[in-house]
Amino acid sequence: MIRKYDSQRMYRLILKIYEAYGFSTSDSEKIAHILIYTDMHGIESHGVQRMSMYDKFIQNGKIKINSSPEIIKETSVSAAVDAHFGIGQLNGIYSMNLAIKKAKEHGVGIVTTKRSGHYGIAGFYANMAAKQDMLGISSTNSRPGMVPTNSTQPFLGTNPIGFAMPAHPHNFILDFATTTVPQGKIEVYRKLEKNLPEFWVAKDGINPIHDHNDKKDLDLLRVPKSNVGLTPLGGISELTGGHKGFGLGIIVEIFTSILSQGDTSSENDGSNPAIGPCQSFISIDPAIFGSKQAIINRFSDYLQEIRELPAVPGRTIYVHGDKEQLRYIDAKKNGIPVDDATISEIKLIATRLGVPFKEYLL
Amino acid sequence: MIRKYDSQRMYRLILKIYEAYGFSTSDSEKIAHILIYTDMHGIESHGVQRMSMYDKFIQNGKIKINSSPEIIKETSVSAAVDAHFGIGQLNGIYSMNLAIKKAKEHGVGIVTTKRSGHYGIAGFYANMAAKQDMLGISSTNSRPGMVPTNSTQPFLGTNPIGFAMPAHPHNFILDFATTTVPQGKIEVYRKLEKNLPEFWVAKDGINPIHDHNDKKDLDLLRVPKSNVGLTPLGGISELTGGHKGFGLGIIVEIFTSILSQGDTSSENDGSNPAIGPCQSFISIDPAIFGSKQAIINRFSDYLQEIRELPAVPGRTIYVHGDKEQLRYIDAKKNGIPVDDATISEIKLIATRLGVPFKEYLL
Secondary structure, three states: OEEEEOHHHHHHHHHHHHHHHOOOHHHHHHHHHHHHHHHHOOOHHHOHHHHHHHHHHHHHOOOOOOOOOEEEEEEOOEEEEEOOOOOHHHHHHHHHHHHHHHHHHHOEEEEEEEOOOOOOOHHHHHHHHHOOOOEEEEEEOOOOOEOOOOEOOOOEOOOOEEEEEOOOOOOEEEEEOOEOOOHHHHHHHHHOOOOOOOOOEEEOOOEEOOOOOOHHHHHHHHOOOOOEEEOEOOOOOHHHOHHHHHHHHHHHHHHHHHHHOOOOHHHOOOOOOOOOOOEEEEEEOHHHOOOHHHHHHHHHHHHHHHHOOOEOOOOOOOOOOHHHHHHHHHHHHHOEEEEHHHHHHHHHHHHHHOOOHHHOOO | OEEEEOHHHHHHHHHHHHHHHOOOHHHHHHHHHHHHHHHHOOOHHHOHHHHHHHHHHHHHOOOOOOOOOEEEEEEOOEEEEEOOOOOHHHHHHHHHHHHHHHHHHHOEEEEEEEOOOOOOOHHHHHHHHHOOOOEEEEEEOOOOOEOOOOEOOOOEOOOOEEEEEOOOOOOEEEEEOOEOOOHHHHHHHHHOOOOOOOOOEEEOOOEEOOOOOOHHHHHHHHOOOOOEEEOEOOOOOHHHOHHHHHHHHHHHHHHHHHHHOOOOHHHOOOOOOOOOOOEEEEEEOHHHOOOHHHHHHHHHHHHHHHHOOOEOOOOOOOOOOHHHHHHHHHHHHHOEEEEHHHHHHHHHHHHHHOOOHHHOOO
């Protein structure tokens, strides 16, 4: 069952848990902020639901609590960072702040980060730049998931891209996997016992799997070198543009593993603790092209024009970030929805760490 | 009928035609080079086939022969250019060379260009950077073509993105419309009297048009504010990721019209000669992150790994740029394929300009 929880109380509980792991108060605040931000914007798959996965990684040493990111090469507009397997959220904040600082000083900042961790939603980091009136882009590679066009085997990650541009009344934020759907979407449909309505999962490179009960095949989704994987954005066929999603996946790989000289998604099969995801963080100051406020105002008007186009009867035209903003307003008022299974996991973690969860959760 | 023509002879004919229009020899060489390059790489829709469209624009003054691009704002890593309606190919070469120069000096170069013209294939400009061992990106906005998710009316352009990264044995070049297919693909299917096999064209935002004989509806494709348009990459539904292609179209609009402070695709309905497309040109030097040769070598190995993955029986796994390279090798040996209708158009132009086409075409 899904219940709603006050976001402030949940935030303080997460903060206490991360302090109990051994993170500083300031670092714990950052981690808790990202997790709650994510749930408040309606992306439940990447919010507090992920705490049990991070807990496992902290326990088995894949996430190193006392690691700090290190700049290994730097120019006025760029940096290559080795994250030394610190927690992804802190690496992400550090690296995007570095990109923003360079963009403020020199117009553009590009930071690539290797040996990082799962960093949550790419859009959060992109929006860090947009909140400072900068254009922001972030992407991460992941683990083998996407089947390249005409292949039978997953090789690229779901490789999401977050893109944010300042706008009124709220920023434009596009955050999308370069597969048709992310892994989490398949898990949600299986939990809900709903069949997969579209060609999201490919078997042998060409056959769709629709049956949510097809445990044998669907369990292969995260198995390296299996014959089951996610279709690229655009689908499995070149007739629907599948080669474009496949190409976008390679672009993300270039900006993450290739430029950072870290591990590719294909190398990150989960068996080797010395292999971790790579990320990229880009910030561009619109002021290098003209009046920043004029550019942002015109872009805001442009988005409003889109919202006001003739709509399919009964539907609403949303631009990217609108739905998340509606969810945020609702979450502030009514709390964030969390399922009981996740609450149980959080209670277990809190109990083990000696954090009195009853002070924060009813 | 389609016949093959020697690329060198065709190049010299085009050169003479553009000289006859009044372009300098050096500029005519650049234009002829791009047109022939495009046909040699198998993208016939954007090669010599486009000469009659450019001819019309030169005659009606939409393309201004004596215009030169002007830098209106500049930093060490960026420039905003006003192209003053010069021919798109020359604006493109100028602007990408400017981005490459800045990337060589400072690591990154971003140039936005407004009031430009139709510049052919985005991948050509991206590859200008890759040929100099730089990462290259170029995009252009166009005219209303793509229907935003949940709308009934085309608003964004097909807004293609060209992306190139140096690699062995040839560069990675991804060049794609952010719609499922570009406008030209619909025209080709109609000419060949083939039905549209997938949901490429949307009527009223939700109904596919498959019948190539549906002249009434398909003729509305380029009519501003009509109820017929192209689907975004990912299709018409959010279930297949259509909102992602829609978002990519907005990103292209940001990098072209919004940052350059030029005209959006939605403003470019063809009725106003003082409105023209906008483009962006980005170059990044991989050396700012590490050893350039090590990065390029590893990327080449990565692409080769993809090519050698298990393939669907009877199919070949191509990475982006492979098919175009095969076409280029064939065109060098056997000539470029051009249909008779296009040859007739070129002969008419040559005759009008007093260019003796018989010296170049048999």
